[in-house]
Each structure stands twice: as C-alpha cells, then as structure tokens.
Amino acid sequence: MLELRSLPTDCAQRRQDSVCSTCGARAFSVCSSLDPSDLAGLDAIAERVTLKAGESLIREGDPAVHLFNITSGSVRIYKLLPDGRRQITGFLFAGDFVGLATGQDYAFSGEAIEDATLCRFRKTDYRALIRERPLLEEALLDRATHELAAAQNQMLLLGRKTAQERIASFLLDLPTRDPLRPSAEDQVRLPMTRSEIADYLGLTIETVSRVLTKLKTTGVIRLLALNELRIEQPDRLRDIAEGET
Amino acid sequence: MLELRSLPTDCAQRRQDSVCSTCGARAFSVCSSLDPSDLAGLDAIAERVTLKAGESLIREGDPAVHLFNITSGSVRIYKLLPDGRRQITGFLFAGDFVGLATGQDYAFSGEAIEDATLCRFRKTDYRALIRERPLLEEALLDRATHELAAAQNQMLLLGRKTAQERIASFLLDLPTRDPLRPSAEDQVRLPMTRSEIADYLGLTIETVSRVLTKLKTTGVIRLLALNELRIEQPDRLRDIAEGET
DNA sequence: CAAACGGATTGACGGAGATCAAGGCGGCCA
DNA sequence: TGGCCGCCTTGATCTCCGTCAATCCGTTTG
Numbered sequence: 001m002l003e004l005r006s007l008p009t010d011c012a013q014r015r016q017d018s019v020c021s022t023c024g025a026r027a028f029s030v031c032s033s034l035d036p037s038d039l040a041g042l043d044a045i046a047e048r049v050t051l052k053a054g055e056s057l058i059r060e061g062d063p064a065v066h067l068f069n070i071t072s073g074s075v076r077i078y079k080l081l082p083d084g085r086r087q088i089t090g091f092l093f094a095g096d097f098v099g100l101a102t103g104q105d106y107a108f109s110g111e112a113i114e115d116a117t118l119c120r121f122r123k124t125d126y127r128a129l130i131r132e133r134p135l136l137e138e139a140l141l142d143r144a145t146h147e148l149a150a151a152q153n154q155m156l157l158l159g160r161k162t163a164q165e166r167i168a169s170f171l172l173d174l175p176t177r178d179p180l181r182p183s184a185e186d187q188v189r190l191p192m193t194r195s196e197i198a199d200y201l202g203l204t205i206e207t208v209s210r211v212l213t214k215l216k217t218t219g220v221i222r223l224l225a226l227n228e229l230r231i232e233q234p235d236r237l238r239d240i241a242e243g244e245t
Numbered sequence: 246m247l248e249l250r251s252l253p254t255d256c257a258q259r260r261q262d263s264v265c266s267t268c269g270a271r272a273f274s275v276c277s278s279l280d281p282s283d284l285a286g287l288d289a290i291a292e293r294v295t296l297k298a299g300e301s302l303i304r305e306g307d308p309a310v311h312l313f314n315i316t317s318g319s320v321r322i323y324k325l326l327p328d329g330r331r332q333i334t335g336f337l338f339a340g341d342f343v344g345l346a347t348g349q350d351y352a353f354s355g356e357a358i359e360d361a362t363l364c365r366f367r368k369t370d371y372r373a374l375i376r377e378r379p380l381l382e383e384a385l386l387d388r389a390t391h392e393l394a395a396a397q398n399q400m401l402l403l404g405r406k407t408a409q410e411r412i413a414s415f416l417l418d419l420p421t422r423d424p425l426r427p428s429a430e431d432q433v434r435l436p437m438t439r440s441e442i443a444d445y446l447g448l449t450i451e452t453v454s455r456v457l458t459k460l461k462t463t464g465v466i467r468l469l470a471l472n473e474l475r476i477e478q479p480d481r482l483r484d485i486a487e488g489e490t
Numbered sequence: 491c492a493a494a495c496g497g498a499t500t501g502a503c504g505g506a507g508a509t510c511a512a513g514g515c516g517g518c519c520a
Numbered sequence: 521t522g523g524c525c526g527c528c529t530t531g532a533t534c535t536c537c538g539t540c541a542a543t544c545c546g547t548t549t550g
Contacts, residue, residue: 079401081488087401101393108397137382138539144389151396152353156324156332159447163537167392193274194498202404209499226498226546243326408507439528449508454529471516471528 019043023119028095028179033139041132045125045235051112057098061108066120072180073116074191078199079110088156088200090147091192093178098142099123109138161243166201167211168241171221171231175210186231209241264288270316273340273424276369278384283458286377290370296320305354311365312344313324317425318361319436322444323444333445334399336394336437338423344368345389359436397414407486411446411488412456416466416476431476460485 020039026032028153030098034042035230049058057068060079062133069090072213077098078088089108101107121129128136174190175183190197194205201208204218212229220237224228231237239245252341265284266336276435279287280290294313296302305324322368323333334353337343343363345463375382380403402411419435420428428434435442439450446453457474463483467475476482484490 026311053472081401082403083488085405085488087404089397089400091351101390101397103390103394107394124348127288131379134376134379137379137386141389143387144393145346145348145387147393148389148396151400152324152334152346155334155396155399155403156326157408159332160330193496195269197406205498206305206500206539207537210537213470213499243328243330264541382512438526449528452507455507458529 013128019048020046020119021186023070023071024180029055029069030097030136030139030143031069033135034133038133040205041129041219045121045129047120049118049120051116051118053112053114055112056156057110057118058106058108060106060235062106064099064102064104064106065123065124067097067123068110068121069119070094070096070098073179074178074179075110075116075118076111076113076196079108086199088196089151091174091196093198095155097143100140100147113196124162148227163201163203163207164211164214165241165243166203167197167208168237170197170201171229171236172241174235186234187228189229190227191227233238257261264365265291266314266375268316269425270314270339274314274316275381275388276314278380283378286374290366290374291458292365292367292390294363296361296363298357298359300357302353302357302363303351305351307351309344309347312342312347312368313342313355313366313459314364315339315341316364317360318422319358320355320361320363321358321437321441321445322355324353324468327352330416331444333441334396336419336422336445341390342385344386345392357447358441362451377413388471403430408452409456409459410486411448412442412453412460413482415442416444416474417482417486431479433474433476434451435472435474467470 020031020043021033021036022025031039033040051073057075058064058066072094074209075096075098076088077090078086080086091113092110098110099106102123129141133222153169157196159171171188175188176187178189180188192200194208197203198205198208211222212223215237216223220231220233220240222232224230265271265276265288266281268276276284276287296318302320303309303311317339320337320341320343321333322335322337323331325331336358337355343355344351345419347368375385398414402414416433420431420433423434426434437445442448443450443453443459457466457468460482461468465476465485466480467477470476
C-alpha cells in the first residue's frame with residue numbers, strides 16, 4: 001500500500017475517503033462551506049469524540065481549548081448560579097457549532113442529552129484554518145448571526161411570555177432544529193427531560209407538566225408518549241405562542 | 246485647490262481628513278480593524294446619520310437594507326409581541342454595531358434613547374468590503390461572539406434571577422458599556438427611563454422603582470438624581486447580583 | 491416478581507412580582 | 521408664576537407560577 005503515496009489519483013482517492021467527506025452532518029454545518037478538496041485540511045485537525053447521554057463536553061470557566069461540531073445526537077449548554085439555579089441557553093443538534101460564544105474561558109457548560117458524536121478541534125488550529133478559508137469564516141459569522149437572532153427570540157420569550165406561550169413557542173421551534181431527525185409533519189420528539197425543558201424556558205417541571213396537560217385537554221396537542229407528541233392544531237398553537245389569546 | 250489632485254502627499258492628507266479617520270468611536274468599533282489607509286474605502290460607502298432622542302432607526306420586519314455603527318449617543322433594540330408587550334434585547338453605545346443579528350429582514354426594532362450619531366452602510370456595500378478585508382470580518386465575528394456571550398448572560402438573568410438580582414446585575418454591567426462616557430468609579434448614568442429598564446429586565450416599572458428604593462434604603466446604592474446613582478457597596482451589589490444572599 | 495428508583499403528574503398552598511390606583515416631583519411653556 | 525405633562529414613587533390588592541407534598545408509572549435490579 002505504500003505506493004499510494006506516489007500516485008496522485010490515489011491520493012485524491014484517499015482524500016475522498018476522509019472522515020469529513022462521509023460525514024452525515026456536513027451538509028448542515030459550517031463545514032459545508034469548504035469545497036471537497038479542502039476537507040483534507042479539516043480532517044487533519046479534527047478529532048472524533050463520542051459522548052454517552054449525560055456526559056460532559058465542556059465546563060463553564062475552564063480554559064477554552066477546543067471547539068466542536070456536533071455530528072449526531074444532541075447537547076445542552078447552560079449556565080449556573082452559585083446556588084445551583086440553572087439556565088439552559090440552548091439545545092444543539094447535528095451540524096451545530098459549540099464554542100462560538102467563547103473567549104479565553106468557556107462561558108457555559110455543555111453536556112450530551114443523548115449519546116452524541118462530535119468533531120473536536122483545537123481552537124488554535126481552527127483559527128489558523130479560518131484565516132486560510134474566508135468562506136469558512138463567512139459561514140461562522142452567518143451562524144453566529146442566526147444564533148444571535150435566536151437568542152433575541154429567547155429573551156423575548158423569557159422576559160415577556162407566559163408559561164403557556166413559552167411552551168407553545170418551544171413546541172413549534174423544536175422540530176425545526178434537528179436535521180438528522182426530520183419530524184413527520186407536526187410530530188415532536190422531546191429528547192430532553194421535563195426538567196431540561198423547564199430550565200430552558202425559565203419555568204419549573206410542575207408548570208411544564210401542567211401546561212402540557214392543559215394543551216392536551218384542550219385538544220391542541222396529543223401526547224403519544226412521554227417524549228413524543230403530535231401537534232393537532234398548529235394554527236391554534238401558533239396563536240398561543242404569540243399571545244393572541 | 247484643484248492642484249491637490251495631482252499631489253500625492255496632499256491626497257494622503259485628504260484621506261487623513263476623512264470622517265472615519267477622526268471618528269471618536271473608531272477605537273471602540275469594528276472599524277479599528279482597518280488600517281488607516283483602508284479607511285478611505287469605508288468612507289466611500291459610509292453615510293452619516295443623526296437621530297434625535299426617540300427617533301426610529303430600524304423597524305422589525307422591514308427589509309434589512311442598512312447596517313449601522315453607532316458613533317455617539319445610545320440606542321435601544323427591542324422586539325414586540327402583537328399585544329404590545331416589549332422586550333428590549335439590548336442597549337447599544339458608541340462603537341456598537343447594529344444589524345449583526347439580521348437576515349433578509351430586520352429581526353428587531355431600534356430607536357435612539359438619546360440624541361445619537363451613526364454611520365450607515367448599505368448591506369450589499371458592506372458585504373463587499375468585508376470580502377476584501379479579512380480583518381474586518383474577523384472583528385465582526387469577534388463582536389458577534391461577544392454579543393452571544395452577553396445574550397447568554399441575559400438569558401440567565403431573565404430565566405432565573407429575582408427582581409433584585411436583575412437590577413443588581415444591570416447596575417454592575419451598565420457602566421462598562423459606554424466608552425465615550427467612562428463613568429467615574431462606581432458612578433452609574435442611566436440614560437434610559439425606568440420603563441426601558443423594566444422592559445430590558447423583564448419586570449415592570451413599579452418593581453424597578455421598588456427595588457431601587459430598597460437598595461437605597463439598605464445603603465448599597467445612593468440615588469444622586471433620577472438618572473444618576475452611585476454604588477456605595479460594590480461587593481455587596483456583586484453578591485446580590487449572583488444570588489449570594 | 492417484588493421492590494426500588496427516577497421522572498412525570500396532580501393537588502394544595504403561598505409568595506414574588508404584576509396590576510390597579512393615588513399622589514409626588516421636576517421641567518416646560520403660556 | 522401657575523398649571524400641565526411626563527415620569528417616578530408608593531400603597532393595596534390580585535394572580536400566575538413556584539414550592540411542597542403525595543402519587544403514578546415505566547424501567548431496572550436483585
């Protein structure tokens with residue numbers, strides 16, 4: 001097999017077989033801004049990581065050494081107050097980038113919700129790659145921009161919406177998030193627990209539970225299982241989410 | 246004066262006199278990533294705008310034609326629910342960039358709090374400039390990154406902090422924001438009304454007022470005027486902001 | 491299969507902050 | 521100088537949602 005090194009066509013072949021080139025999440029991630037021949041450069045600095053449900057990815061306050069791209073599964077990122085109150089600031093899925101909002105140290109913690117796989121990069125390596133690939137930087141800026149817009153929506157939700165409006169907004173937003181599990185029409189999978197939903201929406205588990213049963217009894221949604229539901233009246237749910245009730 | 250055009254040194258002189266080169270906010274803005282000779286390119290696409298207090302800059306839902314850099318004064322950006330509930334998602338000052346979290350349409354509205362001056366760019370022109378100036382793009386990404394981190398802090402505040410903790414956090418954060426008005430040690434200027442503070446912190450005016458008087462009577466702060474106060478016990482205020490009480 | 495366990499639901503109650511209402515205070519203009 | 525207006529403060533009451541507690545339910549374990 002050693003001869004391969006001297007055969008250009010086979011080198012190209014080797015590149016085609018890189019992990020990145022067969023990555024199921026590539027199409028949804030910033031990596032899609034790199035053309036196939038650039039993927040080798042990405043592969044060179046990428047490291048595969050797998051996490052079991054509940055395992056920690058990064059911890060708030062630790063030096064920000066690595067950046068991550070999620071390739072499958074889901075991740076929660078959150079901040080804590082000294083007394084343990086938790087605010088989950090995002091649920092991330094395949095294609096999402098972890099570490100955008102990061103300076104010297106991580107500003108938040110991250111853990112797997114379900115078993116997940118990720119690509120890990122040393123921040124220094126990644127920065128170097130960015131400088132050589134303007135399209136990659138552009139893709140990152142684009143993503144940061146979208147996350148900022150999403151953050152503003154979340155601030156509106158947390159600052160001004162009622163419990164029912166928060167849940168409704170959440171149920172409408174969630175299915176659009178995971179590209180690897182495109183929900184059937186109006187079908188919502190909840191990979192996270194009630195407690196995580198509560199900490200994402202600034203509520204308690206009890207309130208989440210009560211609102212869900214109320215939406216169920218009014219016929220807006222139907223609970224198929226603990227972590228699976230169907231939206232029966234999408235228009236009604238949209239009205240509720242925007243406070244038109 | 247026509248001869249000037251044929252004299253290189255005078256041309257250089259002319260560039261020195263560009264609006265950007267004398268801009269008081271340049272040092273704090275993304276423009277600082279451009280070296281002096283690049284400023285001419287910025288000048289070419291920049292347009293000066295002045296706003297009186299209360300005047301509108303952009304409106305949520307309108308096509309996002311322009312981007313802005315604030316050069317003096319202050320601006321509030323906010324989102325509304327159909328019934329009029331308002332969430333202010335940010336107070337912006339000299340050097341801040343308006344329009345990062347913007348796709349096809351503006352995702353939020355913006356208005357001047359005080360009289361303000363801004364640089365306005367057509368989005369298309371600005372994108373073209375970015376492509377030629379990697380350092381500018383880098384500066385923008387950097388700024389987006391910081392705003393994302395700030396947004397996460399605000400989500401923690403809105404989702405999990407008490408009224409008193411929110412006010413304390415706000416009073417500690419605000420003085421660090423306006424580079425053109427570096428507060429005297431522990432002196433806080435409040436260019437916005439109580440109503441705006443309330444809509445930024447997810448509270449009502451009454452609660453803002455009550456908490457401020459409580460902080461006053463406990464000696465943590467002193468109200469010098471309606472829009473001016475002094476932090477008498479910074480350590481105590483920091484403890485309150487983090488919920489250590 | 492029973493018991494234990496973690497997460498979810500449901501109910502009763504209480505409290506932080508919203509709502510409603512009544513002044514207070516300073517700035518502006520006639 | 522006085523009256524008006526916008527903004528702020530203060531008080532009384534209400535309510536949504538948090539807290540506390542009991543129970544349920546599906547899963548795991550011995």
